[in-house]
Amino acid sequence: MELPRQGRGSARDATADRRAGDGDGPLYPFPEGWYFVADRRSLAKQNPIQRQWLGEDIVVWRDDGGAVCAARAVCPHLGASLGPAAGGRVRDGRLVCPFHGFAYDVRGACVATPVGPPPPSAKLKVFETREIAGLVFAWWGIDGRPPQWRLPEDSPEEYGWGGKEIRTIRFPGHPQETTENSVDLAHLRYVHGYDAVKPVGETTVEGAYLLTRFDFRRRRRIAGFTDLIYDVSATTHIHGLGYSFVEVVERTIGMRSRLWVLATPVDGRLIDIVLVSQLRALRKPRRPISGLGFLPVKLRTRLMNRILLSSQVRDVRQDVTIWANKRYRPRPSLSRSDGEIGLYRRYCRQFYPCGPGGGTRGED
Numbered sequence: 001m002e003l004p005r006q007g008r009g010s011a012r013d014a015t016a017d018r019r020a021g022d023g024d025g026p027l028y029p030f031p032e033g034w035y036f037v038a039d040r041r042s043l044a045k046q047n048p049i050q051r052q053w054l055g056e057d058i059v060v061w062r063d064d065g066g067a068v069c070a071a072r073a074v075c076p077h078l079g080a081s082l083g084p085a086a087g088g089r090v091r092d093g094r095l096v097c098p099f100h101g102f103a104y105d106v107r108g109a110c111v112a113t114p115v116g117p118p119p120p121s122a123k124l125k126v127f128e129t130r131e132i133a134g135l136v137f138a139w140w141g142i143d144g145r146p147p148q149w150r151l152p153e154d155s156p157e158e159y160g161w162g163g164k165e166i167r168t169i170r171f172p173g174h175p176q177e178t179t180e181n182s183v184d185l186a187h188l189r190y191v192h193g194y195d196a197v198k199p200v201g202e203t204t205v206e207g208a209y210l211l212t213r214f215d216f217r218r219r220r221r222i223a224g225f226t227d228l229i230y231d232v233s234a235t236t237h238i239h240g241l242g243y244s245f246v247e248v249v250e251r252t253i254g255m256r257s258r259l260w261v262l263a264t265p266v267d268g269r270l271i272d273i274v275l276v277s278q279l280r281a282l283r284k285p286r287r288p289i290s291g292l293g294f295l296p297v298k299l300r301t302r303l304m305n306r307i308l309l310s311s312q313v314r315d316v317r318q319d320v321t322i323w324a325n326k327r328y329r330p331r332p333s334l335s336r337s338d339g340e341i342g343l344y345r346r347y348c349r350q351f352y353p354c355g356p357g358g359g360t361r362g363e364d
């Protein structure tokens with residue numbers, strides 16, 4: 001399989017130090033799947049967003065009807081960058097190249113030029129997009145192949161929920177390694193200090209969908225006042241390695257929250273973990289929350305959501321210390337308490353049509 005040009009160099013750089021001659025090898029940096037490209041709210045009317053995404057330089061914009069396009073940021077005419085830093089702009093819902101003014105619609109077709117009819121071959125490389133709860137994802141296929149599976153059809157119910165808070169953390173890592181944490185229950189206690197961690201029911205796999213549940217308890221200081229015991233059930237819906245959606249029920253306060261964990265490869269070495277947190281309106285907490293109880297519901301919900309998100313960010317930072325320094329073990333020495341890591345590894349194979357090492361190696 002041909003690696004993307006940018007991915008090839010950086011992936012090798014990234015993993016060179018992992019090949020220490022003990023049989024460990026690198027994972028191919030870009031498993032196939034749906035990956036986060038933008039929060040719809042961040043798509044302004046005049047400027048496209050530009051970013052590095054799975055080794056591609058992409059622009060994302062929306063037209064006046066709200067349709068979103070994610071496309072390679074290179075003009076097919078003479079190769080100018082379509083990003084805002086180079087002067088790429090959105091006019092009347094079309095992306096206009098700063099070099100000769102070719103205009104592209106959200107399907108990627110060149111629909112106008114200042115000098116005459118557009119050349120029929122002038123077409124952007126467009127990535128298929130899908131939106132869930134205002135979050136825009138695009139499909140990245142090996143060798144550019146079309147989507148092999150879909151994200152869930154329905155967005156989760158938004159009625160009665162507060163706004164979303166988003167944080168992004170960038171570090172050297174791989175989405176298979178970060179997503180593996182969802183089934184690695186042993187680390188929850190050891191790294192994050194959770195108590196009474198226990199799996200609930202079976203972890204199941206259906207095509208590109210993996211479902212896993214666990215309960216745990218956790219002591220946290222809320223708003224600097226009280227030590228609270230959180231008594232939590234977490235249900236994690238994984239759709240490929242770029243999309244995890246966690247539904248959380250906390251019983252002592254009576255809170256429902258949800259967290260998207262969106263691992264997104266940047267360049268073959270770095271990844272972004274985008275955390276999106278949302279809390280169901282906190283109307284009647286089952287127990288008083290010092291410092292927050294007197295606030296109006298909307299504000300209380302927003303503050304509590306921020307507190308929950310910073311607690312998630314703290315967890316991820318604890319993991320980053322491990323992830324950024326670990327090697328991928330294709331044949332790990334698993335213990336009995338490791339749970340479903342074997343099942344998870346088998347699930348992951350489908351995202352590497354040529355094998356997890358990109359055709360160079362297999363996995364037991």
Ligand code: FES
Nearest residue numbers: 075077078097100
């Ligand atoms: S390079 Fe974009 S219009 Fe010429």
Ligand SMILES: [Fe+2]
Nearest residue numbers: 181187315319
């Ligand atoms: Fe973790």
